[in-house]
Amino acid sequence: MSDLANLSITDAASGLRAGEFTSVDLLDAVTERAAVTEAHLHAYLTLDKDGARLAAEEADASLARGVDLGPLHGIPIALKDNMCTLGLETTAGSQILTGWKPPYDGTAVARLRSSGAVITGKTNLDEFAMGSSTENSAYGESRNPWDTDRVPGGSSGGSAVTTAVGSSFGSFGSDTGGSIRQPAALCGIVGMKPTYGIVSRYGLIAFASSLDQIGPFARSVADSATLLGAIAGWDRFDATSINAPVPNFAGSLDAGVVGLKIGIVTELIGEGIDPQIIAATRATADKLADAGAEIIEVSMPSTEYALSAYYLIAPAECSANLARFDGVRYGHRSSVEGTTEDMMAHSRAEGFGPEVIRRILLGTYALSAGYYDAFYGQAQKVRTLVRRDFASAYETLDVLISPTTPTTAFPIGDKTADPIAMYYSDVCTIPSNLAGDPAISVPVGLDEGGLPIGFQIMAPSLGEEVMYRVAAEVERLVDFTARPALATSEVTAP
Amino acid sequence: MTDWEAVIGIETHVELSTNSKMFCSCPTEFGDEPNTAVCPVCLALPGALPVPNEKAIEGIVKIGLALDCEINERSLFYRKNYFYPDLPKNYQISQYTYPVCEHGSLDVDVDGEPTVVGITRVHMEEDTGKSSHIGDGGGRIQDADHTLLDFNRAGVPLVEIVTEPDITSPEQARAYAAELQRIVLALGVSDARLEAGSMRFDANISVRPVGTTELGTRTETKNVNSLRSLQRALAFEIDRQIRVLEEGGRIVQETRHWNEDTGVTTSMRTKEESEDYRYFQDPDLLPLEVTKEWQDEIRATIPELPAKRRRGFLDAGVDVETAGVLADDDDLSRLFRDAVAGGATGRTVGIWLTGEVIAYLRRQEITIADTSLTSGHLVELGSMVDGGDLSSSAAKEVLLAVLEGEGTPGEIADARDLLQVSDTGAIEEAVDAVLAANADAVDKIKSGDMKPFGFLVGQVMRHMGGKADPKVVRSVLEQRTGS
Ligand SMILES: [Zn+2]
Numbered sequence: 001m002s003d004l005a006n007l008s009i010t011d012a013a014s015g016l017r018a019g020e021f022t023s024v025d026l027l028d029a030v031t032e033r034a035a036v037t038e039a040h041l042h043a044y045l046t047l048d049k050d051g052a053r054l055a056a057e058e059a060d061a062s063l064a065r066g067v068d069l070g071p072l073h074g075i076p077i078a079l080k081d082n083m084c085t086l087g088l089e090t091t092a093g094s095q096i097l098t099g100w101k102p103p104y105d106g107t108a109v110a111r112l113r114s115s116g117a118v119i120t121g122k123t124n125l126d127e128f129a130m131g132s133s134t135e136n137s138a139y140g141e142s143r144n145p146w147d148t149d150r151v152p153g154g155s156s157g158g159s160a161v162t163t164a165v166g167s168s169f170g171s172f173g174s175d176t177g178g179s180i181r182q183p184a185a186l187c188g189i190v191g192m193k194p195t196y197g198i199v200s201r202y203g204l205i206a207f208a209s210s211l212d213q214i215g216p217f218a219r220s221v222a223d224s225a226t227l228l229g230a231i232a233g234w235d236r237f238d239a240t241s242i243n244a245p246v247p248n249f250a251g252s253l254d255a256g257v258v259g260l261k262i263g264i265v266t267e268l269i270g271e272g273i274d275p276q277i278i279a280a281t282r283a284t285a286d287k288l289a290d291a292g293a294e295i296i297e298v299s300m301p302s303t304e305y306a307l308s309a310y311y312l313i314a315p316a317e318c319s320a321n322l323a324r325f326d327g328v329r330y331g332h333r334s335s336v337e338g339t340t341e342d343m344m345a346h347s348r349a350e351g352f353g354p355e356v357i358r359r360i361l362l363g364t365y366a367l368s369a370g371y372y373d374a375f376y377g378q379a380q381k382v383r384t385l386v387r388r389d390f391a392s393a394y395e396t397l398d399v400l401i402s403p404t405t406p407t408t409a410f411p412i413g414d415k416t417a418d419p420i421a422m423y424y425s426d427v428c429t430i431p432s433n434l435a436g437d438p439a440i441s442v443p444v445g446l447d448e449g450g451l452p453i454g455f456q457i458m459a460p461s462l463g464e465e466v467m468y469r470v471a472a473e474v475e476r477l478v479d480f481t482a483r484p485a486l487a488t489s490e491v492t493a494p
Numbered sequence: 495m496t497d498w499e500a501v502i503g504i505e506t507h508v509e510l511s512t513n514s515k516m517f518c519s520c521p522t523e524f525g526d527e528p529n530t531a532v533c534p535v536c537l538a539l540p541g542a543l544p545v546p547n548e549k550a551i552e553g554i555v556k557i558g559l560a561l562d563c564e565i566n567e568r569s570l571f572y573r574k575n576y577f578y579p580d581l582p583k584n585y586q587i588s589q590y591t592y593p594v595c596e597h598g599s600l601d602v603d604v605d606g607e608p609t610v611v612g613i614t615r616v617h618m619e620e621d622t623g624k625s626s627h628i629g630d631g632g633g634r635i636q637d638a639d640h641t642l643l644d645f646n647r648a649g650v651p652l653v654e655i656v657t658e659p660d661i662t663s664p665e666q667a668r669a670y671a672a673e674l675q676r677i678v679l680a681l682g683v684s685d686a687r688l689e690a691g692s693m694r695f696d697a698n699i700s701v702r703p704v705g706t707t708e709l710g711t712r713t714e715t716k717n718v719n720s721l722r723s724l725q726r727a728l729a730f731e732i733d734r735q736i737r738v739l740e741e742g743g744r745i746v747q748e749t750r751h752w753n754e755d756t757g758v759t760t761s762m763r764t765k766e767e768s769e770d771y772r773y774f775q776d777p778d779l780l781p782l783e784v785t786k787e788w789q790d791e792i793r794a795t796i797p798e799l800p801a802k803r804r805r806g807f808l809d810a811g812v813d814v815e816t817a818g819v820l821a822d823d824d825d826l827s828r829l830f831r832d833a834v835a836g837g838a839t840g841r842t843v844g845i846w847l848t849g850e851v852i853a854y855l856r857r858q859e860i861t862i863a864d865t866s867l868t869s870g871h872l873v874e875l876g877s878m879v880d881g882g883d884l885s886s887s888a889a890k891e892v893l894l895a896v897l898e899g900e901g902t903p904g905e906i907a908d909a910r911d912l913l914q915v916s917d918t919g920a921i922e923e924a925v926d927a928v929l930a931a932n933a934d935a936v937d938k939i940k941s942g943d944m945k946p947f948g949f950l951v952g953q954v955m956r957h958m959g960g961k962a963d964p965k966v967v968r969s970v971l972e973q974r975t976g977s
Binding site: 084090097100205210236237316319320323364368 | 538
């Protein structure tokens with residue numbers, strides 16, 4: 001029964017409707033899988049066993065009544081622990097929110113519930129989504145299922161791991177600078193960041209508001225499109241959400257790439273990128289060319305400055321976004337005696353971890369009088385240039401391709417002492433966040449050490465359909481079927 | 495001795511009386527129970543996002559148009575960052591560059607001397623919650639045992655109106671504030687209650703030697719809760735600054751707190767620090783679009799403003815003070831206009847409305863609508879006076895009876911036997927009788943001594959039981975005595 005946990009969402013959905021198994025069976029399968037893998041991987045912060053069981057039973061009952069809520073009906077899905085869930089502890093990976101139970105569901109969560117999805121629990125992350133390895137979680141790091149001495153990537157590492165090993169059928173994360181695509185690449189699954197504004201941020205605990213987007217992890221491109229479809233669309237509770245028709249994400253999955261013009265980004269396949277990853281990227285590009293696409297090498301000079309701009313803009317926004325965590329209304333309150341001001345300062349100092357404090361300080365500095373123009377102002381100019389570079393590339397090209405990450409999964413502890421080296425993990429993914437465009441990472445092979453390599457496809461704003469079209473073709477061409485050893489029912493808890 | 499002049503700019507905060515808050519759907523009306531009109535957004539729970547209230551935008555555009563501002567078709571929301579327990583997000587959503595309205599002006603008048611006060615900007619922001627400091631410190635935060643917070647007011651739409659430093663006296667400042675309050679009330683966008691804090695003034699004050707152009711160091715005075723205290727606080731602060739400078743001291747740039755009871759301002763912030771609010775554009779909010787079309791729609795809903803209304807009343811013949819009183823009251827304004835349009839004399843109707851009628855309404859604690867007074871009554875009453883049928887003192891009696899609902903002026907005057915005789919025949923008879931009985935007086939008048947004339951008028955009036963029209967009596971007397 002346990003191998004049910006490895007089914008795709010597409011197959012699970014048709015099996016449910018054919019009466020081969022129930023939603024409760026699917027939930028049992030992922031729960032049993034988690035019971036084994038969690039001790040190795042620590043992907044979940046909260047497993048909502050009772051809530052999930054009720055939801056699965058309700059899903060079975062309503063399907064039996066003939067009520068079909070669509071492709072996610074009865075499917076167990078995991079959520080990153082920065083997505084607010086009514087009554088279910090939501091910590092953002094931080095001590096400052098230990099025990100906090102939101103009085104509301106975020107929009108994406110509410111949409112998942114109304115599409116019949118069964119929410120299994122909340123997954124580990126770098127504190128407030130700040131990090132690229134999940135090592136910054138206040139509740140201990142998650143581990144990579146392909147090699148438990150290595151990081152799963154981050155910040156949405158926990159979600160990526162659950163989907164990679166079958167302790168969820170799919171999951172959601174948030175991507176501010178690569179926090180979905182990078183862990184997807186490191187864990188050998190599909191991870192995508194939607195066009196900014198296509199998914200409501202209402203109920204997503206903000207890191208950097210102008211960059212954050214919720215997006216799905218899946219084991220197939222088709223599943224990814226299904227998951228995104230359930231949460232996308234205008235929301236009156238998010239003023240930045242786009243009030244326009246949602247693209248047909250799965251509309252062209254079988255259309256192939258004949259006649260498509262695909263740009264490979266020069267700056268992202270050179271210095272600083274692992275040669276094995278460059279080779280895998282080029283090999284995949286060659287396969288796309290063989291399949292009928294035209295591959296054109298394109299220079300995007302602004303991408304060299306994107307990383308620096310990002311590490312000013314994101315901390316600046318976070319310095320204000322995280323100001324609300326002051327111990328006054330919720331969350332950790334210091335017991336240090338003193339004035340209200342002292343209480344607020346101590347609550348923050350005690351509640352936030354070192355990386356969060358580093359970014360708040362960096363952002364506060366970048367916005368300060370006398371420094372604003374040189375730092376934040378300058379970074380915004382770079383952002384404009386990045387947008388312009390992408391816009392002009394898409395005048396002639398349908399999509400852009402690159403590696404997702406400069407390296408495969410790195411050892412735990414390898415970069416924790418060197419923030420700059422850690423920040424470099426996002427060099428390939430950050431430009432899409434700055435541009436607000438969609439991008440997806442698809443696994444295309446393993447390196448010599450047996451670690452997955454991700455391949456990134458970037459598309460223009462609202463270009464999800466063509467992005468998924470190319471991703472589906474890559475999936476067919478590379479036929480990546482490897483699974484981590486932990487993703488079977490053979491393994492037992494240590 | 496140097497002559498000093500004051501340079502004053504005023505920042506006014508106006509809470510808009512929209513149904514819901516600025517960035518969420520919580521009500522702006524709430525009772526005393528704390529923290530009942532709150533939601534994830536205005537409590538700044540993790541993950542909550544602001545969505546602007548369109549009605550509030552209409553409100554600020556109305557204020558901007560009334561102040562002759564340019565309305566930016568595209569304006570920006572900023573985050574103003576500072577930590578304070580009653581500010582839930584620890585930043586306030588406000589505006590910085592590109593506020594909704596800029597470059598306006600307001601004409602104010604002090605004792606007939608007009609001044610134009612420049613309006614720098616009118617911008618949109620959100621109100622904070624309220625702190626109550628409990629303990630021995632008399633409400634002062636530094637001495638409190640603990641602090642209670644009420645977030646009902648947090649997120650109520652707040653409009654800030656900033657003037658140029660064009661104001662030169664406490665009297666002008668008061669006139670500006672009063673006129674602004676009248677405008678806001680006329681627009682119906684706020685209840686503008688100073689004592690309740692829905693309209694609040696902060697004044698920036700500096701002084702300089704007359705004839706110089708360089709601005710002196712300024713202080714900001716807060717906590718003025720009435721027009722009178724604004725004027726008093728400014729007068730105090732101007733004197734204080736002059737005294738400091740004349741004693742060779744220097745003015746410290748600081749925020750000062752006006753104490754209504756002691757009548758002095760005291761320093762609120764001991765540290766001489768310049769605040770850095772680290773303004774940056776709020777990434778949760780798109781640029782605010784106020785298209786020309788929307789501006790036109792809003793403009794079409796703006797009622798007649800107090801200044802124009804007052805001008806109309808002056809043109810109808812009332813004095814400045816009466817015009818001001820009438821213009822502040824919609825009911826009285828309407829009655830006045832309708833009566834004048836019906837042929838009544840503006841001056842007379844103005845005196846009645848701002849005299850007897852207002853006094854009556856206050857006494858009874860009612861409004862015009864609670865009485866049966868109509869503009870038709872005023873027209874009728876006016877024509878009775880003008881036609882000599884009613885003395886002006888009798889007219890006031892009739893007016894009160896109309897207010898009491900006793901009937902029309904004609905019915906009342908009749909019933910109370912107040913009508914004057916202007917029938918020349920009856921008056922001539924009375925005059926002849928009086929002249930016959932006072933031959934001495936007639937002789938004196940004929941010899942050019944007019945002193946007894948008034949006496950004779952009085953005698954005729956008495957003869958007529960007080961109901962003769964004095965104008966007719968005079969003219970008959972003049973005719974008969976040949977004067
Ligand atoms: Zn609210």
